[in-house]
Amino acid sequence: MDEKIIKVLIAKPGLDGHDRGAKVISHALKEAGMEVIYSGLHKTIDQIVHIALQEDVDIIGLSIMTGAHISIVGKLMKKMQEEDIIDKTVFVGGVIPAKDISKLKDLGVAGVFPGGTPLFETIELIKTHMKRT
Amino acid sequence: MDLAKKVLQGDEKSAARLISIMEDGGDEGYRLIPLLFPHTGKANIIGITGTPGAGKSTLIGKLAVIFANNGKKVGIIAVDPTSMKNHGALLGDRLRMKDAENTEGIFIRSMASRGYPGGIAKATAGTVYVLEALGKDIIMVETVGSGQTDTQIYSLCNTIITVLTPDYGDEVQLMKAGLLEIGDIVAINKSENTNAEDISTDVKAYINQRETKGRQIPVLTIQAKEGSGIEKLVDAINEHFVYLSKNIHGKELKKEKLKTLMLALLREELWGKALKTWTDNECFDGIVKKLQKGEIDPYTAVRAALEIKSL
C-alpha cells in the first residue's frame, strides 16, 4: 500500500440525532479505501477535537442537519486553533443552504457537501484535496 | 527527534502523529523508537482478545476508567480489521468506550490492521512503546477479534484476557476456537438471561487440562455494560502482573515472547521486501501466468519464485 491511507473522523456535533447521512458517508468512505472513525451522537466541539487529536485523522467531516452549521464550524475552528491541529482538513455535510457555502469556506472549511451530493463527488473531492496537501 | 522529545514530555499530539507515521509505513517512525525505548519497560501491557461481539471494547472502556480513578494513566489501542476488498476500515471500538473517552488521562487510539496478520497491526507494537514513553502506566490492546487467529497479541502483552460470552456455545467450540490457549485470565461477559454458570464450568474444565505451570487461571463472570465484576478483574490483572514479575517462569516467558514478536515483525518485513522485488518482475509474472494457465501447480510456482535471483 504505497498510497497514503486517508483517515477520517465523521462527527455529529450538538444535539441532533439524525445520523442516516453520517452513517451512509462513513460506509462510502470506507469502501473508497479510507479509515473511518464515527464519533457517535451528541458530541461537543471539545470532544470532537479531542478525538481528532488522539486519532490524528487527516480529515474531520461534520454532519449537521439543524441549520446551526455556521456557529458550530466557528467554534470548531477556534478550538482547533487552540489545540494547534488547524492542519487537519474540515469538510461539512448536511442541510446547508447554498448561500452559506461561501461563509463556511471563509471560516476555513475545505469543502461543503449539501444533502443530495452524490457520494462519488464527495469521495473524489476528498481524495483530490488530500493529494494536493 | 523533536517528535520523540515531545512524546517524552507527554505531548499527546506528537504521540498521535508519531503513531501515524509508523502506521503509514515510514521507516522514520520506527527509527525514533530507540529514543523512546530507554523510557519503557515498566508499564503493564494488557491484551484483550475474544470473539467478535463479546464486549471487548466495552470492557476496556470500563477497565480504563477504574484504572484512571486509581491514579493510573491509561493508553488504549483498539485494532479493527481492514477490509480485504477495498482496504478501508470502519473503526468503531472507540464508540463503545464513551466513559473512557471523557476521562482525563486516557489516550485512545483506533487502528486498522492494514493486512497485518495475528489480530493486530504492524504499528501496534511500536504504538505500545510510544504510549509508554508518553507516560502511560497501563496499556490495553484490543485485537481484531477473529478468535483463533488473534495470536500475535500474545507476544506483545504481559497479560491476556480472553473475553467470552455464554451464547458462544459448548466446550467443543471453545477448544476449536483456540481462544483459551492464550488467556491468562478468562472473563465471561454475561448478557441478560444467559447461563454464565454453565459456561464457566465448561471453561474451567477445559482450562484444567491445560498446563499452566502451577498457576490457576481465573475464570470470572462479568457484566461489562453494567460494569459489574470489573473490580475483581482488575484485581486479577494486578495479581498476574505481580506473579509475572516475581516468578522465574514469568521472566522466561517474557524472553520467549520478545523473540516471537521479533520473528513476527521480521517475517512481515521479509514478506514486504519480497513483494517489492516481485512486483513488475518479468520472471515472476511469467510464473504467475503459467500457474493461471494451469501449466504448473501452486507449489511448483512457489519454488520457481524463490529461485528468482534478485531476492
Added chain:
Amino acid sequence: MAVARYIKDDKDRILDVILESGIHVKPSYTPEDLNRIGFDYEKDVADPGQYPYTRGIHPLGYRSREWTTRQYTGFGSPEETNQRFKLMISHGQTGLNVAFDLPTQMGYDSDDPMSEGEVGRVGMAVDTLRDFEIAFKDIKLDKIGAGLTINAVASIMLAMYQAVGEKYGYDPKVISATPQNDILKEMVGRGAWIFPVEPAVRLIGDTIEYAMTVMPRTNPVSVCGYHIRESGATPAQEIAYAILIANVYIDNVLARGYDIDAFVGRFSFNLNVFGNMWEQIAKFRAARKLWARNLKEKYNVKNPQNLFLRGLFGGGGYGLTKAQPENNIMRGAYYALVAALSGAQTTALCSYDEAYTIPTPHSALLSLRTLQLLMDEMGLRDTVDPLAGSYFIETLTKEMEQKIEEETEKIVKYGGMIKAVSKGYIQRLVARQAYEVEKGLESGELLKVGVNIYKEGESEEVKLHEYNYESAERQIEDLKQVKRQRSQQDVLRTLKELESVIKEGKNVMPCLVECCKAYVTVGEMTSIFRQEFGEFQEPALF
C-alpha cells in the same frame, strides 16, 4: 427515497419491478392471483369496521369523520409558536402537532451551554410552564388535540400539558394530548435518546398508566415506524418494528397488573408515506390487520374498538429533495392521496421547503391546502377503501402481510426488540440499507426526479424560514426571570420528591405535574433523571 428497483431490457421495457420490501410486481393481476394467495374476503379483508379491519376501522370511513390535519408546527419563542398555531387553526387545521427545539427534546434548558445555537431552531423552546402558558394561550384545549413531538422527556411534557390545561381551567379528563413518547424508535433512528432502554421504557409505562385514569382522552404513545423508515428501513420493516415496539410498551404496563383492554385502545401510530404508492397502500392495509391480530391473538384483547390501528400517516421527509424543491409540492400531493386511500385518521405533510429548514407560513399553508383539497374537492370522502377488491391491491396486501411477518420473525429469533435495539442489530441493518439506497441512486438503478433524472431546469432557491437569534436571547432572559420569580422552596421540595419517587420506582407523573406547576425547568427535572438513570450507550453501528 427510492421507490422500487426496475429491471429493464435494452428497449426500456420493464422486465421486473422489485419493491423495497422485496416483493416482485407482475405486469398484470387476475382472479388467478387471488386464488394463488388463497384470498378469503371475510378472513383477509372483511367490511370496513369489521375485524381484521384491513379496509379501515370505521364502517363509514371519512363519511363519518374527516381526517385530522396536523401539520408539524413550532419554532422560536412560545409567542411565535402561538401565533403560528392560531394561523393554522384559522385556516382550518384541526389538530396541533408541536415541534420542540433540540435542547427541549434532549432535556436541556435554553441557558445550558449544550443548547448554544439551538434554542428555538427546529421547534419551540420550552423551559418552564410559562412557555406552555404562552404557546397555548387562547387555544381551546377541550376542542383541539395536540401532538407533542417529544420522546426522551415526553413524560415531562405530558405533565406540563396537564399543568397548562389546569391553569386555563380545563379538567385533565377533557384535554387530549398525543405525546410521541416512543423512545425505542429514537434509539433506532432519530437519535434523541437520553436514558438507557430499561428506565426509558419505564417512563413510557408511567405515562400510559397515568393517562388511563387522569387523562383518559390522551393517547399516551404514538409508535413511530415513521422515523425508522426515514433511517433506511423498508416498509415491511417499518410495520414489523412498530408493532414489536408497541408490544414492549404493552408488556411494561401489563407487568404492572393492568388489563390490556384498559389502556391499549389509546395507542396510536405514526407511519410514513413516501415510496412506491402501491406498496404503501398495501402496507397500511396489512398493518391494520396485523395490529388487530397481534392484539387479539397474542394479548387476548376483548373490546373490538381496542383493536384499531389509529394512525397519523404522514408524508415522509426522506421523499423530499433539495434539488428542484417545488417538485416537493407535487410529491406531497401524491403522498396525501396515498394516505387518504389508505384510510389515515390523521395526516400531515412535510412542506416543500422542509428539505432545508422548518416551513415558512406560506409553505405550511400550501401543505394544509393540499390535504384539504383531497377531502373537499377530489372526493376522497365518498367511499371507504375504494381500492378493495383490486386483484393487485389485495394480492399485494397479502404479500406485504407475509413480508412484515418475516421481518417480525427475524427480530423474535434474534432475541426480541429490546435486545435488537440495545445491541444495535436494527441500527446496523437500516444503516446498511440506507447506504445501498444511496448507491442505487448513484448507479441509476433507483430513480429520483431532479436528482438523477430530469436534472435540467434547477429552480431558484426558495425563500426560507430564518433563524431568529434575538428570540433565542429573549428566551434565555425570560427563563432567568421565571427563575427569579418562582418559589425556590417549591422547586427544591418538588425536585427532592421527584428523586425519591424515581428511586422508589413509583409512577413519576403526579410528581412531574407538581414540578411543572412549581415552574421547575425541563433541564432541572431531566438532570434528576440523568442522575438516577444514567445515559443510553449508543451501540457502535458497524
